[in-house]
């Protein structure tokens with residue numbers, strides 16, 4: 172997982188609340204066998220609408236999504252985070268996230284930053300006044316900045332630490348790599364081995 | 371180390387601690403055996419690829435194809451696109467990462483929970499995981515065996531460990547002697563009916579008592595398999611001479627000095643005298659009847675000698691509502707004798723009851739008998755090896771003469787991911803483990819039964835035990 176500190180990318184205003192995981196990625200896409208390549212599935216139902224924000228040229232390479240409250244509710248599918256990540260998003264800002272979505276985001280390296288409703292409105296206005304404008308996300312300071320406008324976002328300390336260190340679940344465990352290797356050295360020789368294959 | 375008496379599950383847990391969790395964070399446990407199949411692994415391998423990680427221990431990992439494999443025409447390409455894609459993905463991943471795989475057509479291919487024990491890979495005192503809830507099956511050997519999700523599959527592939535929170539322990543004491551015609555399947559269905567589908571939540575169950583000690587390994591696997599249907603994380607049986615005898619000489623069982631070391635360690639595993647369980651349940655084996663389900667969850671079961679219950683029999687409002695919904699879905703009327711319920715299909719198979727002993731038991735009941743008209747009888751061995759062994763013993767001939775379909779190994783009608791499904795409204799007597807709505811096909815109606823009941827049902831056409839074969843079918847049933 173990539174380490175985060177500060178990055179700057181195009182911000183996309185998504186003026187909708189209650190964006191559930193079915194809207195983020197419909198169930199038909201869950202049959203796939205990969206963990207990547209879900210960019211076409213992101214907001215699939217809305218992508219047919221030429222007026223949908225991500226269909227505007229200015230937002231083709233958006234990296235920060237500013238959405239209304241209750242983002243990521245519904246099923247626990249991790250695919251919702253994969254789809255956002257595959258499209259190119261590194262950060263979603265909203266005044267309220269579903270818990271499971273927020274948990275999944277932290278594990279997959281997507282920042283889910285919580286901001287106030289007023290700040291959401293201010294960011295929307297700033298982005299709409301200047302389509303394609305960039306937002307700077309500073310994870311250390313927990314700020315999102317567009318020009319003169321700078322807002323604070325909340326993120327729990329543990330997730331922030333993981334993101335700053337670039338640690339996914341496996342990365343976290345591998346910090347105990349030495350303990351694993353030591354344990355392996357003590358395993359008795361009668362323990363099962365699948366290789367070499369015997370029939 | 372303390373001298374506190376410990377349970378079997380606690381001993382296995384302690385012996386696999388890589389790192390103790392602090393401040394409420396989970397313990398890190400070492401995993402001795404990782405079984406992989408096509409449904410829950412593709413995204414795990416993709417995750418490894420994405421992060422540029424290898425499989426840490428190829429020698430503790432083994433893959434087989436089971437959920438999607440056809441049980442007929444196995445030499446032809448798989449018609450269903452999703453099934454084919456998943457199987458191809460497993461084959462390609464196994465090749466790319468170097469994982470041992472047993473593909474369709476291979477002598478070791480089969481249901482993942484049949485293959486592990488048959489190769490002698492499943493042993494007492496080890497930890498086993500697989501991206502499948504019925505991994506609990508392997509607990510029959512005194513292993514701590516758990517089902518895991520896809521992100522955990524990736525975690526084990528990469529690290530050979532799993533962060534886990536400690537569990538509680540529950541003793542299921544089954545004492546006495548089973549009457550003829552009553553089997554392990556009836557014990558576990560009775561246990562689940564007693565404690566409910568959520569009764570085991572948060573627990574590892576340990577099956578104990580004289581009735582459990584008297585069971586074969588196959589029968590113990592049937593019981594541990596369905597621990598999950600009681601909501602438990604895992605189920606275990608302490609290893610004993612039956613376990614050692616089953617293992618000795620299997621391809622991957624320890625040999626020579628290793629065997630002696632292993633056996634002396636295994637003998638230390640049974641729960642210590644005076645060890646405390648967090649909960650205890652008691653069941654009397656002497657009075658147990660063959661058990662069958664009437665509803666749409668595995669706890670909705672009764673003695674085969676009973677009648678279909680009425681929603682009014684339940685005082686709990688949730689159970690009452692569940693019962694009336696189940697009766698409607700199952701198309702059953704309260705008060706009907708269970709033995710008068712006619713079925714369309716009998717399915718002998720699944721990781722619960724598809725081992726050689728299950729096939730032998732069913733074959734002994736049907737030998738020389740006539741199959742009921744219009745009843746379809748599908749026999750699906752748990753692995754290609756079981757199929758071959760059954761053929762060597764002539765069981766296939768008994769099944770075919772009887773009019774059963776003798777099929778190739780796989781999960782088959784247990785979950786209907788392949789073409790083996792019931793049509794809408796069709797009713798089965800099934801030796802599998804789940805009777806959920808639509809489990810065996812859209813609108814399918816499933817009665818969970820033992821292999822003996824399955825065989826007798828195929829003869830009489832209504833839910834029956836071998837003891838009922840002397841009794842003519844009631845007129846009402848037809």
Ligand code: SF4
Nearest residue numbers: 504720721781784785
């Ligand atoms: S036989 Fe049924 S329960 Fe067993 S692994 Fe296959 S699908 Fe799951």
